Amino acid sequence: MHTSFLSHAKGRYFWLAVLLILGSIVIYAMDNPTEAPNGGTWLGYALGTIAALLIVWLAYLGRRKRNFAHGWGTVKGWVSAHVYLGSSLLVVVTLHTGFQFGWNVHTFTFGLMCLVIFSGFFGVFAYRTYPSARNDLKKSQTLDDVFLKVEKIDTELARLTADSSSDMKMVVTSAIERTVVGGGYRDQLFGRDLSSVVLGGNVVSNKGQQQALGFLVEKLSRTEGKENQSVGEIVRVFNTRKRLLDIIREDIRMQSTAQVWLLFHIPVTFALIAALIAHIFSVFIYR
Amino acid sequence: MIGHIYDIAVIGAGPGGLSAAAHAAELDVSHILLESSPRIANTIQKYQKGKHVMAEPGILPLRSPMDFDAGKREAILEGWEQGISRHNVNVRYSAEVSKIDGEKGAFTIGLVNGESVTAKHLVLGIGLQGNPRQLGIAGDQAGFVQYQLDDPDEYKDEVIVVVGAGDAAIENALALAPSNKVYIVNRKDEFARAKEGNLNLIMAAIESGEVECFFGTTPARIDPPTDDQHQGVFVLNTSTGEATVPVHRIIGRLGAIAPRGLVESFGIEFPNDDPSAIPALSSQYESNVPGVYVIGALGGYPLIKQAMNQGYEVVEYVLGNKVKPADHNLIAAKFLPLPFELEVDEVLEMMQQRIPVFEHVNALQFRELMLDSDVHVLKKGQVIFSKHDYDNSFFTIFEGNVEIEVSENIRIPSGVGNFFGEMSLISGRRRSATVIAGDECVVIETPRRTMNKLISSVDAVKRVLDQTFIVRTIQQKFAPETPIEDLMSIAEKTQINRYAPGQVIFSQGDVGDSLHFIRNGSVTVSGDLDGKEVVMSYVPANQTVGEMALLGNTTRGATVKATVKTETLSLDVESFQMLLTRAPGLKERMQQVAESRSLQNIESQSSAEEEGDLLSFLMGQGLGEATDVLLIDEGLCVACDFCEQACAATHDGTSRLNRKAGPTFAHIHVPTSCRHCEDPSCMKDCPPDAIQRGGAGGEVFIGDNCIGCGNCEQNCPYDVIQMSYKTEAPSSYWKWMLFGFGDKPGKASSAGVVAENAIKKAVKCDMCMDQPGGPACVRACPTGAAARMSPEDFVDLVSVEH
Numbered sequence A: 001m002h003t004s005f006l007s008h009a010k011g012r013y014f015w016l017a018v019l020l021i022l023g024s025i026v027i028y029a030m031d032n033p034t035e036a037p038n039g040g041t042w043l044g045y046a047l048g049t050i051a052a053l054l055i056v057w058l059a060y061l062g063r064r065k066r067n068f069a070h071g072w073g074t075v076k077g078w079v080s081a082h083v084y085l086g087s088s089l090l091v092v093v094t095l096h097t098g099f100q101f102g103w104n105v106h107t108f109t110f111g112l113m114c115l116v117i118f119s120g121f122f123g124v125f126a127y128r129t130y131p132s133a134r135n136d137l138k139k140s141q142t143l144d145d146v147f148l149k150v151e152k153i154d155t156e157l158a159r160l161t162a163d164s165s166s167d168m169k170m171v172v173t174s175a176i177e178r179t180v181v182g183g184g185y186r187d188q189l190f191g192r193d194l195s196s197v198v199l200g201g202n203v204v205s206n207k208g209q210q211q212a213l214g215f216l217v218e219k220l221s222r223t224e225g226k227e228n229q230s231v232g233e234i235v236r237v238f239n240t241r242k243r244l245l246d247i248i249r250e251d252i253r254m255q256s257t258a259q260v261w262l263l264f265h266i267p268v269t270f271a272l273i274a275a276l277i278a279h280i281f282s283v284f285i286y287r
Numbered sequence B: 001m002i003g004h005i006y007d008i009a010v011i012g013a014g015p016g017g018l019s020a021a022a023h024a025a026e027l028d029v030s031h032i033l034l035e036s037s038p039r040i041a042n043t044i045q046k047y048q049k050g051k052h053v054m055a056e057p058g059i060l061p062l063r064s065p066m067d068f069d070a071g072k073r074e075a076i077l078e079g080w081e082q083g084i085s086r087h088n089v090n091v092r093y094s095a096e097v098s099k100i101d102g103e104k105g106a107f108t109i110g111l112v113n114g115e116s117v118t119a120k121h122l123v124l125g126i127g128l129q130g131n132p133r134q135l136g137i138a139g140d141q142a143g144f145v146q147y148q149l150d151d152p153d154e155y156k157d158e159v160i161v162v163v164g165a166g167d168a169a170i171e172n173a174l175a176l177a178p179s180n181k182v183y184i185v186n187r188k189d190e191f192a193r194a195k196e197g198n199l200n201l202i203m204a205a206i207e208s209g210e211v212e213c214f215f216g217t218t219p220a221r222i223d224p225p226t227d228d229q230h231q232g233v234f235v236l237n238t239s240t241g242e243a244t245v246p247v248h249r250i251i252g253r254l255g256a257i258a259p260r261g262l263v264e265s266f267g268i269e270f271p272n273d274d275p276s277a278i279p280a281l282s283s284q285y286e287s288n289v290p291g292v293y294v295i296g297a298l299g300g301y302p303l304i305k306q307a308m309n310q311g312y313e314v315v316e317y318v319l320g321n322k323v324k325p326a327d328h329n330l331i332a333a334k335f336l337p338l339p340f341e342l343e344v345d346e347v348l349e350m351m352q353q354r355i356p357v358f359e360h361v362n363a364l365q366f367r368e369l370m371l372d373s374d375v376h377v378l379k380k381g382q383v384i385f386s387k388h389d390y391d392n393s394f395f396t397i398f399e400g401n402v403e404i405e406v407s408e409n410i411r412i413p414s415g416v417g418n419f420f421g422e423m424s425l426i427s428g429r430r431r432s433a434t435v436i437a438g439d440e441c442v443v444i445e446t447p448r449r450t451m452n453k454l455i456s457s458v459d460a461v462k463r464v465l466d467q468t469f470i471v472r473t474i475q476q477k478f479a480p481e482t483p484i485e486d487l488m489s490i491a492e493k494t495q496i497n498r499y500a501p502g503q504v505i506f507s508q509g510d511v512g513d514s515l516h517f518i519r520n521g522s523v524t525v526s527g528d529l530d531g532k533e534v535v536m537s538y539v540p541a542n543q544t545v546g547e548m549a550l551l552g553n554t555t556r557g558a559t560v561k562a563t564v565k566t567e568t569l570s571l572d573v574e575s576f577q578m579l580l581t582r583a584p585g586l587k588e589r590m591q592q593v594a595e596s597r598s599l600q601n602i603e604s605q606s607s608a609e610e611e612g613d614l615l616s617f618l619m620g621q622g623l624g625e626a627t628d629v630l631l632i633d634e635g636l637c638v639a640c641d642f643c644e645q646a647c648a649a650t651h652d653g654t655s656r657l658n659r660k661a662g663p664t665f666a667h668i669h670v671p672t673s674c675r676h677c678e679d680p681s682c683m684k685d686c687p688p689d690a691i692q693r694g695g696a697g698g699e700v701f702i703g704d705n706c707i708g709c710g711n712c713e714q715n716c717p718y719d720v721i722q723m724s725y726k727t728e729a730p731s732s733y734w735k736w737m738l739f740g741f742g743d744k745p746g747k748a749s750s751a752g753v754v755a756e757n758a759i760k761k762a763v764k765c766d767m768c769m770d771q772p773g774g775p776a777c778v779r780a781c782p783t784g785a786a787a788r789m790s791p792e793d794f795v796d797l798v799s800v801e802h
């Protein structure tokens, strides 16, 4: 049966993380160091070491994920542990610092860690909401199915406009030809629509197919009889096409959002590890 | 005209016929080789260009004056051409045999072109491919009418009409469409016979105008061309009248006429109507018509080397020489561990005498069976197979005895001549008991395919197996403590029923007069919910349905339908009452089962409709015959494609699953990937028997001895088999991650190395049987969207908790 990474093994890693957090808090509260609590006390060292090891292990997920043949357990299990234990760092490391923040490489490291963790929170949100949303949006079709439908409509529109006036034909064909979906990563992410249409000899933006649709609707109101019927049919089909395009664009937007955060999460992880090395070196040299 | 009377006429210049004729030539026996096509070995000519032909089975030595070794199709054919001239083989091409008259010593062979040939003995090696069904209209003999397409790239800018609506017609039309103007002529209004994948492609091509289709149309005639641009004018009968198409080429893909009708017209008998039945032959390949011998694929030997060896042997037999078959040593080796010294033929004879199931099998068939089988000499106490194992071979007891452990404290002894393992053979399900070797035990293990072949060609075997299956089922399921003898009278009244997919076994409200035990296939139970039929549950093989009727309810409370081809055993009220008196405690047990079922039904009532729709959808996807299928929860899938990458990375660079393909219902997506069917269609026609089922998970997998013939690709109804090269894609994670070198791990690499001489072999999901951690696709999914499950779990799919 399907169980998500959040409820993997009945939330085993969630409870492990809770244990780690509570344990750290309790020991921190009971500890009575001679100096103010900080990373240099025995508890500071202990928590710091735990945190550093955890970070290395969390970063290792990138390797484990691609180790298809070997590797222990399932990636789902690893991700489950990753998100819960990763989150626990917020508490463990804060206790390690003994709340001694300042403008230095140590706090810079802490800041980077928080960035990675918060981007991770967004990742979990994306992983748990976008798939359902995308499936609902497409009504259980695949993206390819929707594209195929648009293609079908394109040929149907060509057939429908075969006997239309030349301006109608121009608008419909150019709207089809100049429809842009996808585009660069940024266009995808913001669902930007660079489609255009030729209207009265000029290329104008056709965002959301609005311009073309507007033209067609206007045409509809100015024709009668048989012609009106045929324009009406074109408007109906064109509008179906527009709605399908909206679905595609929204779907691509969600899919790219669900992946783009990793492009932040991973590089900052590298920066974090570099900073962490600097932090550890500096405390050993200057203390 | 009284012509020369040949000693031997060989019909069909395939590997078998060629070898026979060449051996006759070598021995200076007067002979003629008649071949219907204009070239030798039509079946091999039809392989795809450059195909690497395999010389399976590797251990079998070749005995033929013709050369044959694994290699390119072209090289092999050329070698055979040379062999023909080297040995001075008397061959006549374009000589299709349509009639045989006379008897041994004086046969008259009639050819399609009206000529005839006389000979004393006939060797029939016409294979199984049959001859393509002709258009059968005026003008269809023209040079531009063809029935096969070797290389679509040969044709450019032509007008081509493809006639037919099957997969071959569709594939040809699609392959030709990019560089030609292609029409397809379909007698019906839809492509009902085509596979789903092909259907989608052709409908899309028709929609886009890439291929033009004449629906509801039959060919009328072919007229001469009206201009010098075209080769002829194809006249068609459409539903609205005659249409004419000036063409360059017409390709008929109307299927082949199986050779059986022709062979029967020669007087050769088949044991029954089963399409896979093989004519009964003596151990010297002679059929029931004296003087007519059958070799090669037609005689049930589906590989080239076997056919060639038989060609050699048959000539020796015709001449009255007793040669040992080429496979003699193979059988002898199997008998080596036996505790006595006897000649091979003596052992074979003894086996047939001792084992009643094999009594009615003819000597040749039995020999063939033993070639595929293994003889095991076992120590007392050794486990032969365990309950819940997935293998499904068939066992017979040659010496000593075994104990069958039906349940923990019930062991039934079984002695010489008996058989076991028939339950899994028939149902395709796991073993239902553990079998342990007794004293001085020697058993024969026969693979599933070999046994199925035997069942379909020898009715007596089928009868015995069915009878035994029935009593043993009754004993196991209802009366484990009652001796078999007491159950015989009940078994005799038990019926075997066969249902087509979707057929109703009984309907809600019917009078309940019998109970059904599902022996293979599976069923759904559905009920009426506010006027809508809603599927409530799925019941796999090895379970009973309809028992409530016999426990007091007189009308059926639900409708039961077969999901796939299904067989049931049915017991009527009377037999059941009889059973109740003979099996103490049965009534209570049945009542308990019925009770827990009702409880289950009530529990799932709340989500019944949603669940039912999902179940109906899954059954509609043919998942009723699945044993283990990959389903993706679209509510969890982030489309990262790690499942595919993992599969490719662990399987020679080719993913065996296609995540995007396949339908979705509600949140459940059925990707294109093997479902490890209960009775796998892919296994049916595999010449080297390379597709097997086994292992801990019961996976269906393809062995290294695959010869790349593509039959399984055609036969799998779910389009999950691909023909592919092995590619090794060396990639290093750290190099890729840190420096961007090389391919992303798991990505089918463009730089993947295809080894020299590599052949395209069939590949499909093997359920990661070689992966220590189990299915890589599932293990690689970060979110838990990908899961493998068996149909019994489908009911729980709706009540997901994420």
Ligand SMILES: Cc1cc2nc3c(=O)[nH]c(=O)nc-3n(C[C@H](O)[C@H](O)[C@H](O)COP(=O)(O)OP(=O)(O)OC[C@H]3O[C@@H](n4cnc5c(N)ncnc54)[C@H](O)[C@@H]3O)c2cc1C
Pocket (backbone or CB within 6 Å): B011, B012, B013, B014, B015, B016, B017, B034, B035, B036, B037, B040, B041, B042, B043, B044, B047, B048, B052, B053, B054, B055, B056, B095, B096, B097, B098, B125, B126, B127, B128, B129, B130, B131, B259, B262, B295, B296, B297, B298, B301, B302, B303, B304, B305, B307, B687, B707, B708, B709, B710
């Ligand atoms: C795609 C494919 C790939 C394969 N690859 C391999 C492989 O790699 N290795 C291997 O060992 N096996 C392979 N096989 C199986 C192999 O082709 C057959 O086992 C073999 O061809 C059988 O030989 P045969 O002589 O019995 O019959 P065929 O080879 O079928 O020859 C029969 C001949 O008889 C002729 N004929 C038919 N009817 C008449 C008639 N009425 N009058 C006169 N002549 C007639 C036909 O034209 C044909 O030439 C493959 C099969 C297929 C379909």
Ligand code: HEM
Pocket (backbone or CB within 6 Å): A038, A039, A040, A041, A044, A045, A048, A049, A050, A051, A052, A055, A093, A096, A097, A100, A101, A102, A104, A106, A107, A109, A110, A113, A276, A279, A280, A283, A287
């Ligand atoms: C092997 C692991 C670690 C060791 C040995 C270690 C050691 C120390 C020491 C000795 C101090 C006290 C420095 C001082 O008072 O001048 C310190 C402080 C601190 N550490 Fe760590 N640390 C480790 C891991 C981490 C990690 C993983 C983080 C966060 C990502 C972190 C963040 C901090 C911060 C923010 C402080 C407070 C800085 C300050 O006192 O000004 N440390 N650490």
Ligand code: HEM
Pocket (backbone or CB within 6 Å): A055, A058, A059, A060, A061, A062, A063, A065, A079, A082, A083, A084, A085, A086, A087, A089, A113, A116, A117, A118, A119, A120, A121, A123, A124, A127, A262, A265, A266, A269, B782
């Ligand atoms: C300092 C802590 C963390 C580090 C160093 C870290 C590092 C990483 C790395 C290296 C990956 C692999 C990405 C890839 O190669 O595709 C990853 C993936 C991921 N991380 Fe983190 N992470 C941390 C904390 C978190 C937290 C707190 C969460 C969520 C609560 C989180 C959620 C995820 C998710 C959902 C993935 C994607 C998993 C997948 O698609 O396989 N991470 N992280």
Ligand code: SF4
Pocket (backbone or CB within 6 Å): B673, B674, B675, B676, B677, B680, B681, B682, B683, B700, B715, B716, B717, B718, B719, B720, B721, B764
């Ligand atoms: S390959 Fe096809 S027929 Fe064979 S087991 Fe898999 S799904 Fe079934």
Ligand code: SF4
Pocket (backbone or CB within 6 Å): B646, B647, B648, B651, B655, B656, B657, B673, B764, B765, B766, B767, B768, B775, B776, B777, B778
């Ligand atoms: S189980 Fe293994 S072989 Fe089958 S699809 Fe998954 S990864 Fe591929």
Ligand code: SF4
Pocket (backbone or CB within 6 Å): B632, B636, B637, B638, B639, B640, B641, B642, B643, B644, B659, B780, B781, B782, B783, B784, B785, B786
């Ligand atoms: S691995 Fe899982 S989440 Fe990724 S594409 Fe496959 S099923 Fe979807």
